[in-house]
Ligand SMILES: NC(=O)C1=CN([C@@H]2O[C@H](COP(=O)(O)OP(=O)(O)OC[C@H]3O[C@@H](n4cnc5c(N)ncnc54)[C@H](O)[C@@H]3O)[C@@H](O)[C@H]2O)C=CC1
């Protein structure tokens with residue numbers, strides 16, 4: 001895939017221009033004609049014959065970037081030194097760092113944070129292991145762990161390529177909920193090795209956020225770790241997504257005036273996210289869910305090697321609909337896309353029931369782009385930050401872990417997830433709610449706090465809180 005397809009709407013061209021051969025106005029005109037809008041320019045170097053300039057250009061899409069670079073290369077007297085985009089610049093050297101909380105200014109400080117005095121702290125924890133929560137980073141730190149096997153909708157791109165997403169999740173944890181986290185990408189996709197590795201590194205963490213691990217391995221990995229560790233293990237693509245999806249659906253149904261037990265829902269992509277979203281909808285009372293994957297609708301009339309698909313087929317699709325997405329979507333009230341970009345077409349949306357709700361949540365490219373269907377849908381949402389109604393697990397994972405860490409929960413259970421969904425859905429008032437505003441912004445700090453508070457209450461009520469926060473004592 002062309003790197004620029006992953007986002008960069010703003011690029012910087014470094015050009016070496018022979019000032020005797022071409023005037024800058026001509027360069028600017030060529031960029032403009034190719035679809036670029038020059039928003040800034042820095043002169044890097046000048047000499048009697050040459051000038052080197054960094055030209056910042058905004059573009060509508062990746063095709064324009066190609067057109068612009070070709071146009072510039074074809075100009076006599078111009079040499080294209082480098083093309084960079086702001087997204088790549090933001091990633092130079094990684095996006096996070098670790099800093100000491102206090103400076104070490106003298107030998108006395110050194111002997112306290114390190115040897116010899118640190119030994120007393122070590123022995124205190126040795127004698128009473130739960131002190132690890134008060135005397136180490138465990139109290140506020142989550143591991144963000146991937147094996148690179150299902151990175152966004154990019155597929156199995158491996159542990160190195162997964163790192164930028166995991167670093168991004170760590171940034172979000174810190175900025176939105178003041179949770180510290182380390183991105184960890186494992187160079188194995190073997191279930192047993194992943195489980196053993198995570199168990200081995202768990203002592204330093206207060207929670208494990210599994211990320212972008214493909215199905216069906218993700219189900220066993222999560223389940224085993226939940227059984228074998230005493231800290232929350234949460235597969236974000238399953239549960240974070242399901243929580244936010246459910247919150248968004250509650251509000252979307254209020255707009256279209258349909259009740260949850262009478263809608264037909266088509267879920268496209270029965271992987272980690274698709275299975276978890278379907279499960280939360282089943283428990284919320286949806287009666288007709290049809291799951292569609294690469295081989296079409298999942299139905300109890302077929303047998304599947306994948307145990308989770310077998311379970312899925314037996315618990316959904318009551319009318320045993322068979323066939324492709326195009327067939328399954330006839331008369332559907334809601335489409336939920338958790339598969340790959342571009343799978344849903346305008347013609348398919350036209351076959352849905354009146355006032356269709358379309359949640360095209362694949363990243364980075366949704367199953368259908370809003371501009372293709374917004375005039376024929378009642379409510380449209382994507383997983384992206386650059387369209388209205390962003391249904392993305394970022395609305396859930398910072399707040400749910402904030403709550404879990406603050407009450408030192410041993411797990412994140414169903415009650416805590418439902419509490420998080422309720423906090424998200426109810427953060428939009430009846431007056432505020434409209435077809436472009438069914439879900440709050442990730443920048444709304446009240447949402448993280450609301451999730452945290454309800455999650456702590458749910459943890460206390462279900463007996464999984466090991467610490468009662470001061471305000472609840
Ligand atoms: N908006 C959000 O918050 C989230 C969005 N996602 C997106 O959902 C998608 C799936 O993610 P995961 O469930 O983690 O991955 P996964 O690998 O566990 O599942 C993907 C599923 O989609 C199916 N699929 C792929 N291409 C298909 C096609 N052409 N037709 C039908 N089915 C197809 C696969 O067979 C697989 O079952 C990704 O695009 C991801 O970015 C995932 C989690 C959160």
Ligand SMILES: CC(=O)C(=O)O
Pocket residue numbers: 151152153212236237362363383392393394
């Ligand atoms: C948002 C997210 O976690 C994903 O697309 O995988």
Ligand SMILES: [Mg+2]
Pocket residue numbers: 152211212236237
């Ligand atoms: Mg993910």
